[in-house]
Amino acid sequence: MVTNRTSSKETNSSVGSRTQRTSRHTATGSHIDVDSRAENHIDANSTIQVDSDNTATSLVPVPPFSDEEYNQVEKYDQVEEYDQVEEEPARDKDRLGDVDEWGRSEHMREITRQLMDPFYNHWFRVEWEGLDKIPKEGGALLVANHAGAIPPDAPIIMHGVEKELGRPVYGLADYWFRTIPIVNVMWSRMGGVTAHPDNALRIMRDNRQLALVFPEGTKATSKSFSDRYRLRRFGRGGFVEIAMRAGVPIIPLAVVGAEEAMPILYRVPGIASMLNLPYFPITGNMLVFGPLLGPLGWFLYFPVKFKIKVLDPIYYDVEPGQDRYSKSFVMEEAEQVRTLIQETLYDMLRDRKSILNG
Amino acid sequence: MGRRVLITGVDKFWGGKIAQTLEQDPDFDVILGMGTKEPQVALERAEFVRSDQAYSILSRIVKATHVDTIIHTFVVTNTSGVSSRSLHETNVIGTMNLLAAAGQRGSMVRQVVVKSSSNVYGATENDPAWFREETPRSKPARSRLERSLLDVEQLVKDFAEDNPATVVSMVRCANVLGSEITTPISSNLARTLAPVIVGFDPLMQFVHEQDVVDCLLHLTRKRIPGLYNLAGDEKIPWSEVINICGARIVPIPAYGTMNVASLLVRLGLINFTPEMEPLLRYGRGIDTARIKRTGFELQHTTAGTVRSFIKAVRLKKNIGNEPQSYIYEHDIEQFFRHSPAIVRN
Numbered sequence: 001m002v003t004n005r006t007s008s009k010e011t012n013s014s015v016g017s018r019t020q021r022t023s024r025h026t027a028t029g030s031h032i033d034v035d036s037r038a039e040n041h042i043d044a045n046s047t048i049q050v051d052s053d054n055t056a057t058s059l060v061p062v063p064p065f066s067d068e069e070y071n072q073v074e075k076y077d078q079v080e081e082y083d084q085v086e087e088e089p090a091r092d093k094d095r096l097g098d099v100d101e102w103g104r105s106e107h108m109r110e111i112t113r114q115l116m117d118p119f120y121n122h123w124f125r126v127e128w129e130g131l132d133k134i135p136k137e138g139g140a141l142l143v144a145n146h147a148g149a150i151p152p153d154a155p156i157i158m159h160g161v162e163k164e165l166g167r168p169v170y171g172l173a174d175y176w177f178r179t180i181p182i183v184n185v186m187w188s189r190m191g192g193v194t195a196h197p198d199n200a201l202r203i204m205r206d207n208r209q210l211a212l213v214f215p216e217g218t219k220a221t222s223k224s225f226s227d228r229y230r231l232r233r234f235g236r237g238g239f240v241e242i243a244m245r246a247g248v249p250i251i252p253l254a255v256v257g258a259e260e261a262m263p264i265l266y267r268v269p270g271i272a273s274m275l276n277l278p279y280f281p282i283t284g285n286m287l288v289f290g291p292l293l294g295p296l297g298w299f300l301y302f303p304v305k306f307k308i309k310v311l312d313p314i315y316y317d318v319e320p321g322q323d324r325y326s327k328s329f330v331m332e333e334a335e336q337v338r339t340l341i342q343e344t345l346y347d348m349l350r351d352r353k354s355i356l357n358g
Numbered sequence: 359m360g361r362r363v364l365i366t367g368v369d370k371f372w373g374g375k376i377a378q379t380l381e382q383d384p385d386f387d388v389i390l391g392m393g394t395k396e397p398q399v400a401l402e403r404a405e406f407v408r409s410d411q412a413y414s415i416l417s418r419i420v421k422a423t424h425v426d427t428i429i430h431t432f433v434v435t436n437t438s439g440v441s442s443r444s445l446h447e448t449n450v451i452g453t454m455n456l457l458a459a460a461g462q463r464g465s466m467v468r469q470v471v472v473k474s475s476s477n478v479y480g481a482t483e484n485d486p487a488w489f490r491e492e493t494p495r496s497k498p499a500r501s502r503l504e505r506s507l508l509d510v511e512q513l514v515k516d517f518a519e520d521n522p523a524t525v526v527s528m529v530r531c532a533n534v535l536g537s538e539i540t541t542p543i544s545s546n547l548a549r550t551l552a553p554v555i556v557g558f559d560p561l562m563q564f565v566h567e568q569d570v571v572d573c574l575l576h577l578t579r580k581r582i583p584g585l586y587n588l589a590g591d592e593k594i595p596w597s598e599v600i601n602i603c604g605a606r607i608v609p610i611p612a613y614g615t616m617n618v619a620s621l622l623v624r625l626g627l628i629n630f631t632p633e634m635e636p637l638l639r640y641g642r643g644i645d646t647a648r649i650k651r652t653g654f655e656l657q658h659t660t661a662g663t664v665r666s667f668i669k670a671v672r673l674k675k676n677i678g679n680e681p682q683s684y685i686y687e688h689d690i691e692q693f694f695r696h697s698p699a700i701v702r703n
Contacts, residue, residue, distance in 0.1 A: 053400075094659060094665045097598045099561070175483045176483075181558060196485035196486040196489075198487070199487050202487070202488065
């Protein structure tokens, strides 16, 4: 709640067009939250507050607050508004490792960064445009297009932002990653988080960190090479809703290069269901590198030039912290983000002279 | 007039500990401890009442003694060696009888405190990293413990709705570690063995036994209603827990996990309950912001809990188990409590 205030201030100053029409959509939620701070005091006959919300799993408690406690919280909020720098929480002296609450380990990231840097610089020759549009602090949601049988865009964006801006990025991904032995640990230590709305909210609002999301999901990575750079449906617009709830901007990214790094020529449905995979592709890499390098070649990307363009942050002037936002409004905004990225991609592709050299 | 409190499971760790602490508190006039066996700890003024595990005697006790507070700690969360039927009788039927007694006509009960467990959230790949009290489960309950705990919580919820004048408090504890309590996880770590599902390293959360006792007493003393998560701050990977404890890894394959695990349990190598399988795969985190807002402060973080636990284990290893210093003798206890010869001040 601390961050909500500050971010809605930013919103007022920096948003132009998409402001007023949203306000009528905002009063939808009737959710009982702890934050609503019931004023009831502790006394012998105080009653249990029973939640009208059916999603609650059990009796719902509105903990009582004394006036002093209430005031303390208020003061804390005000201080935070002036001084946005979040204090580093004191490290628990009993800890041995550096794995954070999301499973990310800075030590593991450092090793990964060192391994990845040559690929980033010399194989993909990643080029950013408008990197300064990603804020240096505070939460934000990076939204990008997705491609490649084993999509290289997620690690590249995470690596780039960490390298250039020095701040971590949490990549939101499908639950599926959590179920595979070994992969789940690697993925989690490198900053992967399951794309649960609560997780996204906590990362961006409470931890004030960057989250990266690919709203197309596997619909994009499983598409054939002939459909390249044609964006799929942006889910159900959940990413817009989360950004609104967290009170953070959406920063769209247009990524050129991932489509050709590992293009899918054909999908084999039988093997996919047998191996419990979302899809099993025959990729160009298998055909080209396979004969040379064996199965290792299946995982080697083509040396495609990567260009990533950061678009202007989109702020939503709605009250953060609501349980639900108007679905039509959310879908409309999600579609706008999709169109924006799609058009930017076409623009970038018009200027692209060569696939390998950009 | 002081408070009159009834504690269930006084023969078990939680009940005994709470009864001992409340004896020191002059606000509590009468302390009744119910248990299926004799208390394992020395009690000075608390009265012991023997009952069966489903508390059929309870409604008479509540009526006769005019207790105003019930602390229900006898909810089984350690299922190793507990039969399905016994689990159901203790948790569901026991709680049902207890709440029926508390809600009966003429009952003076004004507060009920229940110790539940974070097992009610389950552990699946679809879970959020942190469960808040109102976060629903991701998937339906599979294990019998989870189902029985959900039944217990439903009973408590219904009771709270039917008795708006009664303060109902419930605590969902994360996995407990401590110097005295034995849980499936602690019994493995105490033998410096750690079952690991190969290829998984979940983030775990623990709470210290003393923090649980303090929390139950905090809610009781201040009469705070509501449902609260209770766990040490932070989550740490299972591998880090193993490192802190210096335990040896017992690998269990990721496929056919329960089959291999139950074989190892049969061989007496490890302790492994059905609830541990999803936990050692996906882990679990519960958000404790709400209990902290009631003014409760935990003394141990998750890592601190693990450290304090393993230190106690090492001490025990070096000096051996302390001999049982106390044996309950009915006649002696009655003499000290009721004989006119005793000088009371």
